Amino acid sequence: MSKEEILSYFYTNSTEYGVKRTLIILLCGLAVGLIIYLTYYISSEKIAYNRKFNWSLVIMHLITVIVMMMISSNIAVSLGMVGALSIVRFRTAVKDSRDTMFIFWAMAEGLCVSSQNWRMTFTTVLFIAAVLIISSGVPGVRNKYLLVVNGEGKPIDRKLFEDKLKPYVVGFRVRTANKDADHEEMICEIRTKGEVNLDVLDALLSVPGVASVNWVAQSGETVG
Numbered sequence: 001m002s003k004e005e006i007l008s009y010f011y012t013n014s015t016e017y018g019v020k021r022t023l024i025i026l027l028c029g030l031a032v033g034l035i036i037y038l039t040y041y042i043s044s045e046k047i048a049y050n051r052k053f054n055w056s057l058v059i060m061h062l063i064t065v066i067v068m069m070m071i072s073s074n075i076a077v078s079l080g081m082v083g084a085l086s087i088v089r090f091r092t093a094v095k096d097s098r099d100t101m102f103i104f105w106a107m108a109e110g111l112c113v114s115s116q117n118w119r120m121t122f123t124t125v126l127f128i129a130a131v132l133i134i135s136s137g138v139p140g141v142r143n144k145y146l147l148v149v150n151g152e153g154k155p156i157d158r159k160l161f162e163d164k165l166k167p168y169v170v171g172f173r174v175r176t177a178n179k180d181a182d183h184e185e186m187i188c189e190i191r192t193k194g195e196v197n198l199d200v201l202d203a204l205l206s207v208p209g210v211a212s213v214n215w216v217a218q219s220g221e222t223v224g
Contacts, residue, residue, distance in 0.1 A: 017073055022069070025065065025113065025114070025116065026065065026066075028121070029061060029062050029110065029113040029114075030058070030062065032061065032112075032113055032122070032125050033059075033062060033106070033109075034058065035125050035129055036057055036058065036102065036105060036109065036125065036129070037054055037055070037057065038129075039128075039129040039132050040054045040057060042136070043132045043136035053099065057106045060103065060106050060107065060110075061106040061107070061110045061113075062110070064106070064111065064114070065110045065113045065114045067114075068110065068111060068114030068115075072114065105128060108124075109121065109125050112124060144189070144191050145189075145190050145192060145215060145216060146188070146189060146190075146216045147186075147187070147188040147189075147213065147216075148185070148186075148187050148214040149161070149187075149188065149204065149210060149212075149213055149214075150185050150210075150211050150212045150214075151183065151184035151185070151186075151209045151210055152183060152184075152211035154208065154209045155209050156184055156207065156208070156209035156210055157208045157209055160208070161204065161207045161210070164203040164204055164206070164207055165190070165203075168192060168199070169190045169191060169192055170191050171190060171191035172188060172189075172191075173188065173189050173190075174186055174187075174188050175188060175189050184209070200215075201213050
């Protein structure tokens with residue numbers, strides 16, 4: 001087979017995308033992207049929620065669809081695009097490993113949409129969305145906080161402290177304790193029954209020996 005015949009084969013065995021077909025694929029891709037958007041919104045911790053990153057997942061998904069459509073529309077052009085995309089380097093650090101998971105999910109669904117395998121596309125996106133939303137509601141995944149307690153002058157009454165705290169939490173564990181002649185500090189990991197209840201701060205400040213209490217939202221996993 002000559003060079004001309006090979007090039008002719010590449011050009012004649014490509015897929016043609018009209019305006020109507022392209023719009024249908026992109027609209028289906030947008031619907032899938034919105035499912036990813038809603039999943040990230042529902043399953044994320046609202047304190048650390050990043051709306052701009054969430055919308056970037058939708059756009060990244062659509063860009064993946066467009067790139068794959070370009071590759072499938074012309075085999076000869078696709079060879080050049082592979083070389084061009086191979087020199088692209090993204091150096092933006094992703095702080096949360098969970099965000100990396102959503103990036104790969106958006107790209108994978110973009111590949112599904114561009115292949116026009118609609119059953120696989122909507123089955124996979126709905127299944128993964130359901131898994132993420134359900135897992136975000138598992139006890140211990142949400143409503144986890146760190147409680148920093150500082151004492152001055154005299155030792156903290158530990159028994160009374162625990163009695164005051166128990167009505168507001170479902171789990172309590174001392175992670176770090178520091179003490180010297182004039183000062184005492186405890187860092188506790190707690191799981192609450194709902195959102196932060198400020199009444200617990202007043203209750204804990206009434207415990208003998210407690211000078212200040214700080215309630216901090218925990219991000220990431222605690223080692224130990």
